[in-house]
Amino acid sequence: MPELPEVETIRRGLEQLLLGREFAGVEVFYHGSLKSPSVEELQQKLPGRRVAGIERRGKYLLLNLHDGTILVIHLRMTGKLVFSRVAASGQKHLHLIFSFADGSCLAFSDIRKFGTIWWLPKECLVELKGISSLGPEPLSADFHFPYLDRELEKRTVNIKALLLNQQFLAGLGNIYVDEILHRACVLPGRSSRSLTRTERLALFAAIRSVLEEAIVKRGTTVSDYRDAAGSAGSFQEELQVYGRRNQPCRRCGQTIERKVVAGRGTHFCPLCQR
DNA sequence: AGCAGGACCTGATGGC
DNA sequence: TGCCATCAGGTCCTGC
Structure with missing residues (x-):
């Protein structure tokens, strides 16, 4: 189950793999994973935006895009994010694929379907109760x-x-x-x-x-x-x-x-x- | 308010 | 062999 060390490891990996990449499209196979916006809005508006930075808060992954929006991902217990340099398909429990302009992609799969994804403007992050109510980061100076x-x-x-x-x-x-x-x-x-x-x-x-x-x-x-x-x-x-x-x-x-x-x-x- | 317990899910495992 | 019940756990929700 991904806890802080696992999510931090994923964050570091994604930072190496995704920084600067431009979204080209999204395929959604299980709609329950995407909490907001609608599949249609995500598919319509995400292409063209680039990954500017990747942060972690608790067990949440925050993909900051260059236009001030954020992709928030929580893997819960069995969620997985796997990057591939070529188009991915066919794997079991695959719920969503982000594809990038250079042909690479990021696949989100989750056996138990608990994992969740949001895409929202940075200023709306406070509306996600799970994130805004989090206590201090254990490895930061806030935790003393x-x-x-x-x-x-x-x-x-x-x-x-x-x-x-x-x-x-x-x-x-x-x-x-x-x-x-x-x-x-x-x-x-x-x-x-x-x-x-x-x-x-x-x-x-x-x-x-x-x-x-x-x-x-x-x-x-x-x-x-x-x-x-x-x-x-x-x-x-x-x-x-x-x-x-x-x-x-x-x-x-x-x-x-x-x-x-x-x-x-x-x-x-x-x-x-x- | 703080806390306990159930719901959400699917795959693995164990008992019969 | 096959079927059913139980267990695994992160977070949200409900009710005390």
């Missing part, structure tokens, strides 16, 4: 210890649910939350405000270090994640708890357990996480 400390104090939910909340912090998903809590030695069911100062400091450091290392490894490929060039990531080899139920903890040897916390499959070490 006093913020984490304050939020932990005022929330009543368990720490797993808080870390999954995009309005608290943008970009974390199920895999990295489990890994972060293991690194910080904190059990996922603990209430946010119960964390000691030592644990809060460890959590702050773990959020940053796990994400940074995962970006270096170009993300985690558990089932079908691929970057924009079609390559898998390698952080799955570094996972300490996620997907390791009944296997020994790499830190203390205790058997990794799995239970549902905050409605999500949650992996943890019952001995070295407290």
Whole structure:
């Protein structure tokens, strides 16, 4: 599932592949992917516009076009963006293809059809509630210890649910939350405000270090994640708890357990996480 | 307001 | 073998 490190890896790939390219057309096979505008309006108005820059906000990809409009893409769980130098077709679950003036294209496919695309003027970005309500970027200066400390104090939910909340912090998903809590030695069911100062400091450091290392490894490929060039990531080899139920903890040897916390499959070490 | 739980989807897996 | 139920998870929506 693409979380922050995967989306950042895709962003970097797309930046190499798409910058300056001019849109020539769009084919839409599954209309549910395109939230706005209509297929007709997109097909009519997108051609001729060029890619000027690619940003990421949380798990959202933002393709800035030279005329001040933005293509916003969210891959949700199984969405994929794959660039090809020649026209692509025939692949399964293909929902939309952007073609460029030089004959290359960007294909959007998604097994579960949850992924979404918007095209809108930059000033309308605030109307996308999912983006405008996002919390700070975990790797930016906006995310600092006093913020984490304050939020932990005022929330009543368990720490797993808080870390999954995009309005608290943008970009974390199920895999990295489990890994972060293991690194910080904190059990996922603990209430946010119960964390000691030592644990809060460890959590702050773990959020940053796990994400940074995962970006270096170009993300985690558990089932079908691929970057924009079609390559898998390698952080799955570094996972300490996620997907390791009944296997020994790499830190203390205790058997990794799995239970549902905050409605999500949650992996943890019952001995070295407290 | 904050929080919990269901809905949206399809493919993989397991039980019978 | 085939059928059915269950599970996977990001975000939005509803209701408490």
